[in-house]
Amino acid sequence: MEQHNPDLESRSPWSMNHEKPMITIHPPKAAVAGTITLSGSKSLTNRALIIAALAEGTSRLEGILRSDDSYWCLDCLTKLGVNVSMAGETAYVTGCGGAWPVRSGELYVGAAGTVARFLPGALATSDHGCWTVTGSKRMGERPLAPLLSALSDLGASIRSGEADRSVPFTLEARGLRGGEAALPGATSSQFISGLLIAAPYAASPLTIRINGEVVQRDYVDMTLSMMRLFGICPKVIDNGQAISVPAGKYQAHSIRLEPDVSACCYFWALAAITEGRIRIEGICAAATSQPDIEILKVLERMGCYVVRGDDFVEVTGTRQLKGGFTVSMKAWSDQTLTIAAMAVFADAPITMTDAAHIRHHECDRISAVCAELRKLGIRVEERMDGLTVYPGQPKAAVLETHDDHRMAMALSLIGARSEGIRLMDPGCVSKTCPDYFERLAALGIGIE
Incomplete structure (x- = not known):
């Protein structure tokens, strides 16, 4: 295999968009709707x-x-x-x-x-x-x-x-x-x-x-x-x-290998935020061992409609997402940032706990997401093991992705609902989902 490029750190020949320093995300002109299949976990x-x-x-x-x-x-x-x-x-x-x-x-x-x-x-x-x-x-x-x-x-x-x-x-x-x-x-x-x-x-x-x-x-x-x-x-x-x-x-x-549920979560959250519908094939919610499937329960708690089939999961969003609860992220902490992004559009604050260990992932994810949400004018309270996000109307801003695929994918969800969201270093998503932004574009999200 080819040697890694030291200038791009951990980007591999399978990466995409690493030559783009920044992208702008625009909300879709019509309701997001689609049936997709994702690669293995x-x-x-x-x-x-x-x-x-x-x-x-x-x-x-x-x-x-x-x-x-x-x-x-x-x-x-x-x-x-x-x-x-x-x-x-x-x-x-x-x-x-x-x-x-x-x-x-x-x-x-x-x-x-x-x-x-x-x-x-x-x-x-x-x-x-x-x-x-x-x-x-x-x-x-x-x-x-x-x-x-x-x-x-x-x-x-x-x-x-x-x-x-x-x-x-x-x-x-x-x-x-x-x-x-x-x-x-x-x-x-x-x-x-x-x-x-x-x-x-x-x-x-x-x-x-x-x-x-x-x-x-x-x-x-x-x-x-x-x-x-x-x-x-x-x-x-x-x-x-x-x-x-x-x-x-x-x-x-x-x-x-079954599809990557962690990646699926961003598309189900996209449906939730945009009042759209996303069906992902190849997943049996009752049989998967991937803990991030827990997000489906939170989506239902927020008012979304979830269909769990034998070989698919479909999520339909709602006009107003519900908040006003606390959720432990201990078993499925990779989705802390996803819940934080959705919480911006809820009708009451959402608190995420038991996620102290994500401070040692690709970046200090708790500190990083709090910093980026504050750039948007969103009120957040940071704690050692999590955060509370208060609903608000995001203002236009340039957001850092901290060379973290999950930061980039979570923050992109805000751009699917609010204008003026720009992300630095979009290519970092290649760590787990190189074609993420191309998939968003295929679903009607404006990627510039």
Whole structure:
């Protein structure tokens, strides 16, 4: 694969709009209405790719999300000598059975938290090898120490120039011991998932003990489900505070990844804000393991009409969105910014809580969204774990996206209702949805 462009940080060859410094968004001239299909889940994509790379045999993964995060995951696996071929949105991955063909080199993870947290454990499973893992500037500011410390305790040698042990770091693999390892639950569920993915390749069964409550536990469950598809069956014990993983090897599997519910949420919110109708096919709300599906309950609480089909979800907006409530974002914090954008147009304030950990994502999302909403003349109250947004009429403004795909997509929703909204650096959406603005334009939103 091509080398990353250091001038554009984590943008990949799959990115779009990175040459555009700013876009202006105009409300639609008619009601937004459409039926769309989105690519596979980012979370499922990178879990499936790394597990398939560790497996024995060739896996067929349909519905791969072609975004920056997925690209850098594939790029790392290719540099490790894994045979990966792409046909549209289908990846064929010939696994290495836990023995990476290329045992040294530099691996760039971009701004992909999933790759930065899932790859180190997978590397450490090898009986020998030495790799330097690098990433974007922001990735270097995001925590990794709990995971790297756990891997060190299990036998890996890790050298990092940073006091908090983030990227860049060099990992020398010596295989993983079994037994027990401990991780905190409050900082990121990705630490737990990263160690779980590697655990079957430890020398003996490994039990991961979790200290404290787990933020976004659904993502840990997503990892466990993916492991079971590839033939490894962990057991959750001690009231969910420990997970026992048997020793073994993943076996190749062919799967179709369901659409990315996190991306779906922006289009359902678009329907809500514009009194429109958006139907997204390929989603069964009752069966999905993606926690952001929780937004449907909030949309109903705000007065929208939601239809949950066996293979689709349709949201129809309402003339006046309802507010006046508090919602915990603990399990589905990626949509905090989406709720904040919709709250601008509600009939009463909406408070979002239990989202302190999103201060350590692509940007400090709580601080950033408060700052941008204030530029619009919107009253907000910021707290350590969330914010309250008061309804108001947004004024025209140029908004910073903070190199954060979720900031850009959430703020764009305000432009679908109010004139004069301009977004800097729209290309940052390529992290998870490169064609986001093209999709908005196809639905009638003015993109200039």
